[in-house]
Every structure is written in structure tokens, then in C-alpha cells.
Amino acid sequence: MRQHYHEELDDINNCLVEMANSVGSAMSKATTSLLDADIELANLVIEGDEGIDARRENIEQRCFTLLARQAPVATDLRTITAAMRMISDLERMGDLAVHVAKLARMRFPEHTVPQELRPIFLEAGHVAESLVAQTATVIAKLDVEAAAVLEADDDLMDQLHRQLFSELLSKDWPHGMEAAIDITLLGRYYERFADHAVSVARRVVFLVTGEREMHAVHE
Numbered sequence: 001m002r003q004h005y006h007e008e009l010d011d012i013n014n015c016l017v018e019m020a021n022s023v024g025s026a027m028s029k030a031t032t033s034l035l036d037a038d039i040e041l042a043n044l045v046i047e048g049d050e051g052i053d054a055r056r057e058n059i060e061q062r063c064f065t066l067l068a069r070q071a072p073v074a075t076d077l078r079t080i081t082a083a084m085r086m087i088s089d090l091e092r093m094g095d096l097a098v099h100v101a102k103l104a105r106m107r108f109p110e111h112t113v114p115q116e117l118r119p120i121f122l123e124a125g126h127v128a129e130s131l132v133a134q135t136a137t138v139i140a141k142l143d144v145e146a147a148a149v150l151e152a153d154d155d156l157m158d159q160l161h162r163q164l165f166s167e168l169l170s171k172d173w174p175h176g177m178e179a180a181i182d183i184t185l186l187g188r189y190y191e192r193f194a195d196h197a198v199s200v201a202r203r204v205v206f207l208v209t210g211e212r213e214m215h216a217v218h219e
């Protein structure tokens with residue numbers, strides 16, 4: 001019975017890794033749909049969100065079942081509660097990818113992002129992909145050091161977000177209010193995506209160490 005219980009915990013962890021990979025793929029596709037005005041790709045992201053939601057429900061139900069049947073304590077209890085919180089973060093990351101794709105679809109056949117801002121969003125997409133790949137690794141290996149590195153790398157997304165606002169607040173902004181609102185929303189979506197990746201990493205740290213704060217990584 002105990003062996004089956006721990007096998008179930010291990011499989012839930014594997015499912016979390018798969019969910020992280022799924023939301024990473026969704027954001028990658030959403031970024032491409034945004035920059036290329038690719039409505040078919042945008043629709044794929046939007047339709048695919050049902051699968052991410054179904055994963056969340058499945059993992060959540062399995063966690064509830066373990067709580068009810070096994071009455072876990074100490075580390076096992078932390079494992080299950082951390083998993084339930086991580087799936088919430090991961091599902092939200094999938095939702096944010098959908099928001100990006102929906103904005104790309106809404107402006108089709110036009111490009112949502114002005115030409116001079118495309119490099120910023122291209123970089124934001126790369127940072128988002130990197131962060132979620134690191135997130136999958138942190139979950140898979142329960143790697144506290146990698147979790148701390150991930151939080152440090154989140155600073156890159158914050159820098160891009162500030163750069164966007166510098167452009168938006170420029171007196172020479174030529175694209176009007178609608179485009180400014182679009183860019184503001186998009187910047188927020190990418191920033192929040194990164195924030196949720198950091199939240200997952202912090203939950204792994206708590207799971208492994210029992211501490212709620214990550215220690216800074218020094219070069």
C-alpha cells in the first residue's frame with residue numbers, strides 16, 4: 001500500500017512536469033501567433049487550453065484522493081499541498097498564453113505589435129520559454145538551487161516590462177491609444193507568466209526545505 005502511495009506521488013510530480021511543458025509550448029505558440037499574425041496558431045493555443053484545464057482537474061482530484069485515503073503528514077503532506085498550489089499557477093500560465101493568442105486573433109489580419117517593439121516581445125517570448133523550461137526542471141528534480149536561479153532570471157522579464165513602458169510613455173508614441181492598451185496588456189501577460197513560474201519555484205523550495213524564502217544566487 002505504501003509503495004503504491006509513493007508511486008502515485010511520483011506520478012503526480014511527473015504530471016506537473018508535463019503540465020509545465022504544455023504551458024511552455026502554449027506560450028511559445030502564442031508568441032509566434034502574436035508576432036506573425038498567425039490566426040491558425042492562435043486558435044490552436046486557445047483550443048488547447050481545455051487540455052491544460054483537464055490536466056489541472058485530474059491532478060487536483062488525485063491529490064484530494066490521497067489526502068482522504070492516506071491522511072499524509074510532514075513531508076508527504078507538503079508534497080500534496082504544494083502540488084495543488086503548483087497546478088493553480090501552471091493553469092494560470094496557460095490562461096495567460098491564451099490571452100496573448102486572443103489578442104493576436106482579435107487584431108488579425110493586422111499585426112498587434114508595432115514593428116519597433118517586436119524585438120522586445122520576441123525577447124519576452126524567449127525569456128518566458130526559458131523560465132518555464134527551468135520550472136519543469138525544478139519540479140522534476142526538486143532542485144532548490146535551480147529554483148533560486150529561476151527567480152534571478154525573472155529579472156530579465158521585469159527589465160523588458162520596464163522597457164515597454166518607456167516606449168509607451170514616450171512623447172513620440174505614434175500608434176494611438178488602442179495600440180498602447182494592447183501593448184500594456186501584453187506586457188502584463190508576459191510579466192505575470194514569469195511571476196507564476198517564480199511562484200512554482202518557491203513552492204518547490206518550501207516542499208524541499210520547509211522555508212518560504214529562496215536564498216539569492218551569487219555569481
